Amino acid sequence: MIALIDFGAGNLKSVANALNDFRAEYIITNKSDEINSADKIIFPGVGEAASAMNKLTDKNIAEVIKSTSKPLLGICLGMQLLATFSEERNTKCLDIIQSVVKQFDKSKVKVPHMGWNKAEFYNRAKLFTDVESGEYFYFANSYYLPITEYTIASTNYDVFFSAAINKNNFYGVQFHPEKSGKAGLQILRNFIELC
Amino acid sequence: MLCKRIIPCLDVKDGIVVKGTNFIDLKEAGSAIELAERYYNEGADELVFLDITATLENRKTLIELVEEVSKVIRIPFTVGGGISNIEDIEKLLNTGADKVSLNSSIVKNPNLISSASKSFGSQAIVAAVDSKTTGSLHKVFIKGGTEETELETISWCKKVEELGAGEILLTSMNKDGTKSGYDIELLRYLSSELTIPIIASGGAGKKAHFLEAFTKANVDACLAAGLFHYKELDISDLKNYLYQNKINVRL
Numbered sequence: 001m002i003a004l005i006d007f008g009a010g011n012l013k014s015v016a017n018a019l020n021d022f023r024a025e026y027i028i029t030n031k032s033d034e035i036n037s038a039d040k041i042i043f044p045g046v047g048e049a050a051s052a053m054n055k056l057t058d059k060n061i062a063e064v065i066k067s068t069s070k071p072l073l074g075i076c077l078g079m080q081l082l083a084t085f086s087e088e089r090n091t092k093c094l095d096i097i098q099s100v101v102k103q104f105d106k107s108k109v110k111v112p113h114m115g116w117n118k119a120e121f122y123n124r125a126k127l128f129t130d131v132e133s134g135e136y137f138y139f140a141n142s143y144y145l146p147i148t149e150y151t152i153a154s155t156n157y158d159v160f161f162s163a164a165i166n167k168n169n170f171y172g173v174q175f176h177p178e179k180s181g182k183a184g185l186q187i188l189r190n191f192i193e194l195c
Numbered sequence: 196m197l198c199k200r201i202i203p204c205l206d207v208k209d210g211i212v213v214k215g216t217n218f219i220d221l222k223e224a225g226s227a228i229e230l231a232e233r234y235y236n237e238g239a240d241e242l243v244f245l246d247i248t249a250t251l252e253n254r255k256t257l258i259e260l261v262e263e264v265s266k267v268i269r270i271p272f273t274v275g276g277g278i279s280n281i282e283d284i285e286k287l288l289n290t291g292a293d294k295v296s297l298n299s300s301i302v303k304n305p306n307l308i309s310s311a312s313k314s315f316g317s318q319a320i321v322a323a324v325d326s327k328t329t330g331s332l333h334k335v336f337i338k339g340g341t342e343e344t345e346l347e348t349i350s351w352c353k354k355v356e357e358l359g360a361g362e363i364l365l366t367s368m369n370k371d372g373t374k375s376g377y378d379i380e381l382l383r384y385l386s387s388e389l390t391i392p393i394i395a396s397g398g399a400g401k402k403a404h405f406l407e408a409f410t411k412a413n414v415d416a417c418l419a420a421g422l423f424h425y426k427e428l429d430i431s432d433l434k435n436y437l438y439q440n441k442i443n444v445r446l
Contacts, residue, residue: 013291017265047316077316106390110415112318112361114392116198116240116445136198136445138271140293140318140361157197179271179293181235 002026002192003038005065005078007045007055011178015044015075018178018185024192032064040192041070044178045077049101049143050089052077066094071169071195073188079165079172080145088143096170099148109158112142119153119163119175126194127152127164127171127187135183137163137175145174171195198445199409199437200240200416201430202394203423205230206247207276210260212424213247228263230424235268237430240445242268243296243364243418246276247339254283258290265291273321279304284311288319296364298323299337302344302351305358312359321394322360324352326381327368333381340368349385356391363389364418367397372421374400382412394418402428402436409442 002019006012006028019026026042027034035041043065045052056062065072074082081093086101093101104111121133133153144161147154153164155174165172171191177184205212207227231242244264246257254277261274274287275296284295301308301322312320325336326348333348352363365385367378377395386393392415395408399419408414422428434444 011288011291011293013289014265014293017291018269020266021269046319048313051313110390110392112391113197114318114362115200115415117196139197140271140316142317176271179269181269185269 001038002040002042003035004028005035005041005043005061006030007052007059007061011046011176012044014176014178015042018188019192021185022189022192030059030061032060035061035064036068039070040195041065041068041072042075042191043072043078043081044075045081046140047077048088049077049080049086049091049093052081053091053093056081062094066096069169071191072171073191073195074170074172075178076141076174076176079162079174080143082165082170082172083145086143097145097148097150097165097167097172099145101143101145103143105158112140113144113157114140116180117155117157117175119155121153123152125152125164125166127166127190129186129190129194131183131186131190137173137177137180137184139175141174145172196443198240198443200394201405201434201444202241202243202416202418203230203234203239203430204243204245204396204418204420206245206420207257207260208246208248210256227260228267231264231272232267234423234430235270238434238446239270239430240416241270242272244272244274245296246274248276258286261287261290261292275321275323280307281310281314284315288315294319294321294361296321296323298325301355302335302337302346305354308355308358308360312361317359317361317391320360321362321364322352322355323364323366324348324355325366325368328378328381336368348381349388352385352389356389360391362392362394364394364396370398371396373398374422376400376404377408377412377414377417379407379412382408382414386413392416402433405433406437406440406442409437
């Protein structure tokens with residue numbers, strides 16, 4: 001059973017639809033006990049970091065995420081919130097990945113970074129099984145997690161940033177696997193079946 | 196490097212896709228779901244659905260459409276037409292749409308852009324601007340192009356960017372349906388003035404028009420409707436052509 005965390009800042013329907021494509025069993029929940037009893041956790045997020053962190057704290061989900069030993073996949077803002085801090089409204093985040101989320105430089109590139117871009121894989125992580133390095137994924141982000149020691153894939157947009165990360169049981173993708181055609185679906189499937 | 200995007204637009208009336216010329220004279224083009232699926236398989240980068248009836252009675256139909264579409268395609272899509280408040284936006288995004296396109300409502304209430312982008316992120320908010328040029332003057336029109344406003348196109352686009360829109364969908368009413376090419380001059384100027392992505396709309400008639408919009412006007416995405424609906428142009432052919440002409444597209 002997969003827990004799809006609903007904290008009021010995610011495009012849950014699209015992730016749920018993608019999970020339906022390969023008949024994964026999931027529950028959409030914001031309850032700590034349901035999240036804790038799931039085998040895997042998907043943590044999607046869109047919108048703005050500060051209000052998302054407030055919602056996570058209000059609903060007592062922040063602690064659940066920090067302390068979980070289950071495989072967890074953060075998507076988009078969900079990945080960024082795994083960092084220590086975000087420059088988006090100077091928000092203290094979950095501090096699982098010790099890094100600071102930064103904004104793209106508007107004087108150099110159009111912001112948001114919106115559309116399809118390549119992700120170059122650093123290794124053959126399980127998350128990337130049957131997906132080629134250099135595949136295109138759909139991104140929609142104004143902020144980015146820099147390259148860290150936990151980066152497993154990078155994307156270039158003015159700077160190289162983390163397209164995917166992995167630290168122990170924590171995984172994250174900056175792109176939207178649920179909106180990235182076949183390659184994106186394969187990544188979701190890999191998380192569910194292999195990670 | 197970020198790819199240039201090709202976006203088919205589906206003008207929808209009661210679940211059926213229609214396409215007009217210069218904003219009038221509607222012609223049926225088929226079921227919205229079937230077309231959406233076809234475009235997804237042909238390699239469209241995104242889709243846009245515009246509810247052109249956009250009445251209160253049709254709101255439910257639009258939600259149902261979004262729900263059905265999100266079941267069959269795995270690429271992002273935008274929904275627009277008659278969206279006038281935060282509740283509408285929330286409902287459409289929660290049903291599976293990735294972005295909403297706002298047009299008449301933000302002219303009447305520009306603060307809707309800032310409140311919506313705060314709630315849902317600027318990436319979810321597309322400002323649709325219908326512009327008509329008379330002489331050297333570009334004016335913004337609303338209500339499906341039927342009502343002229345006092346707003347000048349370029350300053351309005353700058354304003355929506357300031358307020359937090361994540362993209363601008365600029366439709367040239369002079370060019371729409373004419374197949375004579377995008378409004379390169381206006382788009383080029385806008386692209387140099389703004390820092391958010393611009394989607395070109397209105398006037399696509401052949402492959403070279405897309406190439407021109409990317410190379411000469413530096414737009415981020417090109418939108419077209421009838422050209423794709425009636426199979427005058429296949430999306431994968433178009434993208435191959437662009438690729439051969441050194442445009443970075445997703446093949």
